[in-house]
Amino acid sequence: MAEPLFDRLCLIGAGLIGGSIARRAKERGDLAREVVISARTGKTLDRVRELGFADRVEESAAKAVEGADCVILCVPVGAYAAVMAEIAPHLKPGAILSDVGSTKGSVIRDLEPLLPAGVHLVPAHPMAGTEFSGPDSGFATLFENRYVILTPAPGTDAEATAKVREMWARCGSMIECMDATTHDKVVAIVSHLPHLIAFTICGTADDLSEETRESVLKFAASGFRDFTRIAGSDVAMWRDVFLNNRAAVLEMLARFTEDAQAFGRAIRWGEEDFIVDRIQRGRKIRKELIEHKQA
Numbered sequence: 614m615a616e617p618l619f620d621r622l623c624l625i626g627a628g629l630i631g632g633s634i635a636r637r638a639k640e641r642g643d644l645a646r647e648v649v650i651s652a653r654t655g656k657t658l659d660r661v662r663e664l665g666f667a668d669r670v671e672e673s674a675a676k677a678v679e680g681a682d683c684v685i686l687c688v689p690v691g692a693y694a695a696v697m698a699e700i701a702p703h704l705k706p707g708a709i710l711s712d713v714g715s716t717k718g719s720v721i722r723d724l725e726p727l728l729p730a731g732v733h734l735v736p737a738h739p740m741a742g743t744e745f746s747g748p749d750s751g752f753a754t755l756f757e758n759r760y761v762i763l764t765p766a767p768g769t770d771a772e773a774t775a776k777v778r779e780m781w782a783r784c785g786s787m788i789e790c791m792d793a794t795t796h797d798k799v800v801a802i803v804s805h806l807p808h809l810i811a812f813t814i815c816g817t818a819d820d821l822s823e824e825t826r827e828s829v830l831k832f833a834a835s836g837f838r839d840f841t842r843i844a845g846s847d848v849a850m851w852r853d854v855f856l857n858n859r860a861a862v863l864e865m866l867a868r869f870t871e872d873a874q875a876f877g878r879a880i881r882w883g884e885e886d887f888i889v890d891r892i893q894r895g896r897k898i899r900k901e902l903i904e905h906k907q908a
Contacts, residue, residue, distance in 0.1 A: 614641075614642060614643055615643045615783075616643070617642065617643055617644060617645050617646045618643065618644055618645065618683075618776055618779060618780055618783070619644065619645040619646070619681075619682040619683045619776075619780075620645065620646050620647065620682050621645060621646065621647045621648075621649060621680055621681045621682055621683075622634075622638060622644060622645035622647070622648050622649070622681065622682070622683050622685070623648075623649045623650075623651070623677050623678050623681035623683070623684045623685070624648065624649070624650050624651075624667075624684075624685050624687050625651050625652075625674050625677065625678075625684065625685070625686050625687060625688055625696055625700070626651075626652060626653075626686065626687030626688040627650050627652045627657055627658075627660075627661050627667075627687070627748045627751075628687060628746050628747055628748065628750065628751070628847070629742060629743060629745060629746055629747075629750040629751050629755070629847075630687050630713045630739060630741075630742070630751070630755075631650065631685070631687030631713070631751070632661075632664075632666060632748050632749075632750065632751025633751035633752055633753065633755040633756065634685065634687070634713075634751075634784070635648050635650060635666040635667055635751070636666045636751055636752060636753040637753045637754075637755075637756070637783075637784050637785075639665075639666050639753075640753045641753075641783065643783055644780060644783055644784075645682075645683070647668045647669065648666075648667050648668050648669075649667065649668065649669045649670075649671060649677050649681065650666075650667040650669075650670050650671070650677070651670070651671045651672065651673065651674040651676075651677035651678075652670075652748075653688070655672070657747070657748055658670050658672060660747075660748045660749065661748050664748060664749070666751075674696060674699050674700050675699050675700055675702070675703045676703070677700075678700045678703050678704055678708075679703050679705070680705055681704075681705070681708060682705075682707075682708060682709065683708065683709040683710075683711065683776070683777075683780070684700065684704065684708060684709070684710050684711070685711045685712060685713060685737075686710075686711070686712040686713070686714070687712070687713050689714075689847075689849045689850045689852075689853040690712075690714040690715065690716050690719055690720060690723075690850075690853045690854065690857050691849070691852070691853030691856065691857065692853075693712070693714070693719075693720060693723040693724060694723040694727075697723060697724050697727045698727060701727045701728070701729055702729070704729055704732045705732075706729070706730070706731035706732065707731055707732070707733075708732050708733070709732075709733050709735055709773045709776060709777060710724065710728070710732055710733065710734050710735070711734075711735045711736065711737050711777050712724075712736055712737060713737060713738065713739055714736070714738060715738060715800060715804065715805070715850075715854045715858070716797055716800075716853075716854060716857045716858040717736050717738060717762075717764040717793035717796045717797055718793045718794060718796075718797050718857075718858070719857035719858070720736045720764075720793075721734075721736060721764075721766060721793055724736075725766070733769060733770045733773035733774075734765070734766070734769065735763060735765045735769060735773055735774050735777040736763070736764045736765065736793070737761055737762065737763050737764070737777060737781065738761065738762045738764070738796065738800070739755075739756055739759065739760075739761045739781070739784075739786065740759055740760040740761065740762065740800075740804075741755050741756050741759035741786075742755075742846075743755075744842050744843055744844075744845040744846045746846075746847040746850070754785065756781065756784040756785050756786045757784075757785030757786070758785065758786075758787065758906060759785075759786055759787070760786065760787050760788070760789055760907075761781040761784075761786040761787070761788050761789075762788075762789050762790070762791060762796055762799075763777060763778060763781075763788060763789070763790045763791075764790070764791060764792060764793045764796050765790070766793075774790075797858050797860075797861045798861045798864070798865075800858070800861075801858060801861035801862045801864070801865040802865045805854055805855065805858055805861070805862050805865070806862065806865045806866060806869060807843065808843055808844075808846065808851060808854075809855070809862065809866065810840070810869075811840040811841070811843045811844040812844050812851075814837070814840050814844075815840060815841060815844040818830075818837070875887070876888070876891055879891075
């Protein structure tokens, strides 16, 4: 077994992503010699102790990060600024600060101004997840064969970036690097917009008359069920995603709205060729996802 990458790995947050990193670390033994976890509520901390996937649990985030070689923020991105204000004075020189947030421009905006000298910021986004949340939701294989996108700013310490890359490789992930702006546009179309559509469709169904609504729930076909799966995602996380990736989400929503209206016009006027083209393009994308083992 390879030597552990870090002496002490600190995770702020113990939900699906944080809990899965911790479980992977405990299972493999090559991520860190010690895993420290801090979370917002006493109930979560008690559950982490019961589940046993941390070596140490700290109520105070400031105390949790003391002496840590690597600190990973695993909380909703809207909480980053407040968490950073609390932990910044306690980060040791040479430490790596990373995260798992679904937006990256806002992460750099909220963390860089408070970053102590000698601490290296390497933002990351694991493109993995389920609709479940909380300390019971994580599992050690969550990141296997899933992409993790790193968005280090120009001039970031190369060794720190390499260590974060290696950590995710040991979690079973495939790693890509890109700038934060490109990242936010990419995830707006592949993740944020689909969730927005799912939340909206479920809201539309919920607003139907009671008789129709009951029939929708009773006879829901697989398409509607697929939407309800991602619509069951964590409220705080997705509220913060939409508010912190506002420009990219609105840009992709505008494009989608135009395309949806064009599809609607084709249906209205019986434009069979247009309809067939859109269905075929959808099948093509699905086939390519399967070929890339991302289905």
